[in-house]
Amino acid sequence: xSFSSLGLSKPLLRAIDEAGYSTPxxxxxxxxxxxxxGRDVMAAxxxxxxxxxxxxxxxxxxxxxxxxxxxxxxxxxNHIRALVLTPTRELAVQLAESVxxxxxxxxxxxxxxxxxxxxxxxxxxxRGGVDVLLATPGRLLDLFNQNAVKFxxxxxxxxxxxxxxxxxxxxQDISKILALLPKKRQNxxxxxxxxxxxxxxxxxxxxxxxKIEVSPRxxxxxxxxxxxxxxxxxxKPALLSHLIRNKNWDRVLVFTRxxxxxxxxxQKLQGDGISAAAIHGDKSQGVRMRTLADFKASKLRVLIAxxxxxxxxDINELPxxxxxxxxxxxxxxxxxxxxxxRAGLKGEAISLVSADEAKLLSGIETLLRQTLVREVETGFxxxxxxxLTQLRELKKKPKRxxxxxxxxxxxxxxxxxQKRDRGKKQGAGKAKGATGGRGRQRSGNDAAPxxxxxxxxxxxx
Numbered sequence: 001x002s003f004s005s006l007g008l009s010k011p012l013l014r015a016i017d018e019a020g021y022s023t024p025x026x027x028x029x030x031x032x033x034x035x036x037x038g039r040d041v042m043a044a045x046x047x048x049x050x051x052x053x054x055x056x057x058x059x060x061x062x063x064x065x066x067x068x069x070x071x072x073x074x075x076x077x078n079h080i081r082a083l084v085l086t087p088t089r090e091l092a093v094q095l096a097e098s099v100x101x102x103x104x105x106x107x108x109x110x111x112x113x114x115x116x117x118x119x120x121x122x123x124x125x126x127r128g129g130v131d132v133l134l135a136t137p138g139r140l141l142d143l144f145n146q147n148a149v150k151f152x153x154x155x156x157x158x159x160x161x162x163x164x165x166x167x168x169x170x171x172q173d174i175s176k177i178l179a180l181l182p183k184k185r186q187n188x189x190x191x192x193x194x195x196x197x198x199x200x201x202x203x204x205x206x207x208x209x210x211k212i213e214v215s216p217r218x219x220x221x222x223x224x225x226x227x228x229x230x231x232x233x234x235x236k237p238a239l240l241s242h243l244i245r246n247k248n249w250d251r252v253l254v255f256t257r258x259x260x261x262x263x264x265x266x267q268k269l270q271g272d273g274i275s276a277a278a279i280h281g282d283k284s285q286g287v288r289m290r291t292l293a294d295f296k297a298s299k300l301r302v303l304i305a306x307x308x309x310x311x312x313x314d315i316n317e318l319p320x321x322x323x324x325x326x327x328x329x330x331x332x333x334x335x336x337x338x339x340x341x342r343a344g345l346k347g348e349a350i351s352l353v354s355a356d357e358a359k360l361l362s363g364i365e366t367l368l369r370q371t372l373v374r375e376v377e378t379g380f381x382x383x384x385x386x387x388l389t390q391l392r393e394l395k396k397k398p399k400r401x402x403x404x405x406x407x408x409x410x411x412x413x414x415x416x417x418q419k420r421d422r423g424k425k426q427g428a429g430k431a432k433g434a435t436g437g438r439g440r441q442r443s444g445n446d447a448a449p450x451x452x453x454x455x456x457x458x459x460x461x
Contacts, residue, residue: 006032009061011105016057019101025050026214032058040187040209042202049214052098055158055188059084060099062156062186063131064106075109075129075153082156084134085177087165089114089285090292095134095160108132115139116285123148137165137173144180151181162191163198164335171201178205192335224341226349228361228372232382233354236324237268239380240352244274244302249320251295254304255336257325262304265324269302276302307332315339323351326360330367355384365389 003016003024024032027045034041035058045051063081075081084099086092096112103110110132111125119142126133126148133140133149143149159165165174187206191198202209231239244252256262262278269276277300279288295303296315307327321340327333333351340347351372353361365371371389376382 001029003028007036008032008057009064011064012057012061012102015102015104016053018104021053025054027051027212028054028057030212030214031055034210034212035059035186035188036061038062038186040206041212042189042191042206042209043212043214044191045212045214051190052095052160053102055160055190056095056098056102059132059156059158059188060103060106060108063108075131076150077129078126078148079129079150079153080126080131080133081153082132082158083140083151083154083181084132084158084160085137085140085165085174086134086160087136087168087170089116089136090279090288091161092134092136093289099132099134103132110134113139113143114285115142119143119146119148129153137170137177141173141176154182154185156186156188157181158188158190160190162189162201164192166197166201171197174201192331221338221341221347223345224337224347224349226337226351226368226372227375228351228353228386229375229377229380230382230386231352231354231377231380232384233356235380235382236352236354237265239377240265240322240324241269241272241274242377242380243322243350244269245272250301251298251318252302252320252322253295253315253318253339254302254322254324255327256304256306257327259306261325262306265304274302275300276304278304280306307336315342317345318342319347321347321349323349326351326353326357326364328360330360330363333364333367353386355382355386358386361386362389 001024003021004013006024006029008016027043027049031041031043031054035055041055043051043054045054059082084095086095092112092114096110099110108131109128111122111130112134113122113126114136115138119139122139123143123146126143135143140149159174165171187209189198189202189206189209229239229243240254243249254265256265259278259280259282262280266276266278277291277294279291283291291300291303294300304324318340321337323333323336327336337347337349340349351361351364361372366389374386374388
């Protein structure tokens with residue numbers, strides 16, 4: 001199947017060809033025609049499956065062909081026609097680059113806004129109005145409160161990485177934004193999973209949506225080779241440096257659990273003559289953008305990041321991802337290693353695991369339903385090994401006892417009648433057991449005669 005068979009316009013097909021893409025991915029095959037038809041869409045797909053293009057391409061086509069002439073459909077000052085909400089600055093910038101690339105042959109204007117930078121330049125961009133606005137929730141509300149953005153012309157809303165936005169605590173901001181938007185619009189929601197919170201959010205947002213799932217929940221791409229190196233915690237920095245140099249890795253993405261840990265690791269690698277830099281929440285937006293750009297251009301050999309930046313790094317040819325620290329949430333492991341093995345290319349994900357992370361590794365392997373291949377590097381044999389995860393006990397849940405069928409018994413009684421009879425028998429049994437010591441000792445024909453006869457004689461007297 002080709003992109004031309006999906007109903008895309010010639011300007012978009014030209015841009016796709018110039019970007020080097022020839023065959024649409026499964027999520028694109030399903031989502032693009034549905035979005036072009038004007039339907040609301042709720043889609044879940046693995047990271048690296050072409051999710052961005054699956055909503056960006058039809059969104060641009062819908063805006064470009066919205067009326068007979070583009071001059072008549074020109075957006076008003078401070079207004080927008082399409083809004084794409086995303087959780088992080090890095091992802092917003094990444095999406096903006098994709099929109100610019102695909103819209104190069106269309107007379108559409110786009111802008112990106114996010115926090116951590118001065119707001120005035122962003123307000124200036126919005127003065128003339130834009131067709132597509134890519135934004136993080138907090139900065140969008142700041143702009144609205146300053147009358148810098150208006151929504152009366154808005155036609156399309158996209159929630160990208162919706163599960164991540166909820167995880168990061170944006171649910172209240174999203175609710176405020178939804179209350180400001182026109183009711184008549186097309187809604188598109190893209191998420192890694194359809195969690196309970198996601199389904200709750202979509203209940204009042206989407207109207208008869210088309211649901212699309214192209215991959216099992218919480219699974220890694222088959223093109224990624226996964227392994228775990230056992231090592232003592234204190235030797236992790238030295239092992240990482242050793243692997244980078246001995247295996248001649250040219251471009252490596254490393255994940256740490258904390259910001260301070262990322263900065264310390266940068267100092268260690270730089271001291272070993274390896275070019276490295278970190279991106280995390282303590283870095284200014286300008287520094288983060290320059291660092292990411294240098295890494296993409298292969299000016300940096302190692303990029304060290306925390307989980308907040310995991311979904312904002314989109315590099316087609318990234319051979320290795322290293323988990324220096326295992327994430328506390330097993331799902332974050334999937335998002336981390338999803339930075340490699342993208343678009344069907346092969347990738348390698350290596351985790352450096354110490355004995356104190358055994359439970360974290362067990363959680364990841366339980367989620368994956370597989371044990372990772374264990375490795376030990378010469379010179380770094382750990383003093384304390386990491387126990388194997390007992391997957392056999394986790395694969396099958398214990399069966400619940402079957403409930404008795406609510407049919408008719410031999411006497412023709414239904415289920416409810418049988419329950420009442422059982423209750424009466426149980427009650428009778430309890431009554432017998434409550435008669436005291438002598439009552440419990442007697443049974444069968446030895447039971448004491450009923451006392452009601454003697455009592456009746458006494459009543460006659």
